[in-house]
């Protein structure tokens with residue numbers, strides 16, 4: 046049974062429906078992310094779980110105990126919900142030392158002094174900050190300050206950590222480093238985490254499962270690889286990673302493959318995707334890494350309009366009729382701008398032609 050269980054949660058602010066019937070369950074030791082664009086309802090969902098916001102409908106359970114039930118009028122206050130929280134603007138107290146910042150939640154719970162010292166030492170060891178007890182936040186780096194905020198959330202050994210864009214104030218390099226540290230801290234503590242972010246790279250890299258949200262609803266709830274490879278809806282497909290769209294005609298399908306025609310001339314054969322639109326007009330959606338340059342007369346004819354270096358490889362923009370296709374290649378594949386090329390695609394999804402104007406349209 047899940048450590049956190051949210052069922053049919055709903056919350057509006059006046060006419061704005063922020064959360065529209067959201068359900069999910071977070072397992073023991075799970076890193077669970079809510080991912081979606083600005084305004085999709087991530088923070089509101091998290092604040093309802095924390096008890097900082099009162100939902101309009103639904104139920105929330107934490108560690109087997111109901112903390113919110115709309116029908117029963119139950120709404121347990123935040124400090125009795127057995128949670129630790131860190132927000133984007135990490136509120137560490139500038140006038141307190143590292144030790145006092147982390148000890149603060151223990152002191153207000155009237156934990157005996159001896160217990161406090163032991164607990165703070167334990168948390169500092171998990172955070173790799175032993176020896177910095179007497180520093181003040183102004184004497185710490187941004188990453189260290191963020192770890193103090195995390196330390197304060199860990200102090201009371203909560204059942205779950207709620208984190209809302211906790212790394213977004215850090216610069217890119219530090220953010221990447223803190224991602225790894227946060228994962229390691231989670232491994233060590235075994236704490237389940239409910240993580241909120243609009244950064245898909247972060248969510249893909251850190252999460253065991255991701256709930257992708259759009260306009261207050263969960264469109265897809267699955268492990269990162271499945272979200273990336275088999276996005277449930279057009280919205281999820283478009284929001285995660287990059288994707289090329291090519292209008293085609295579905296010319297044939299059997300159990301294992303489909304045949305598409307591009308401009309009635311070039312045939313494309315692909316493994317059969319999970320979803321086949323009624324056709325015959327379809328939109329082929331394929332990631333840049335699913336395309337490559339072909340030798341000889343195979344593939345679709347196009348022209349390279351732009352080449353950009355990405356460190357680990359190149360990205361080419363290839364003009365194909367009215368469409369532009371992005372092709373990611375390893376470093377050893379080099380084609381020049383202006384060159385006539387042929388490109389082939391190895392896998393993709395098929396959407397209905399108007400799917401991009403319907404976020405909820407089925408993709409996989």
Ligand SMILES: Nc1ncnc2c1ncn2[C@@H]1O[C@H](COP(=O)(O)OP(=O)(O)OP(=O)(O)O)[C@@H](O)[C@H]1O
Nearest residue numbers: 058061062063082083084085086087088089090243
């Ligand atoms: N206190 C509030 N009063 C009125 N509207 C609110 C309030 N809080 C949130 N909203 C609205 O609810 C919707 C969801 O907001 P929420 O903060 O949950 O989004 P979010 O997914 O966290 O976005 P972001 O990535 O920008 O943080 C938005 O339309 C927002 O304007």
Ligand SMILES: [Mg+2]
Nearest residue numbers: 087088089209
């Ligand atoms: Mg938010």
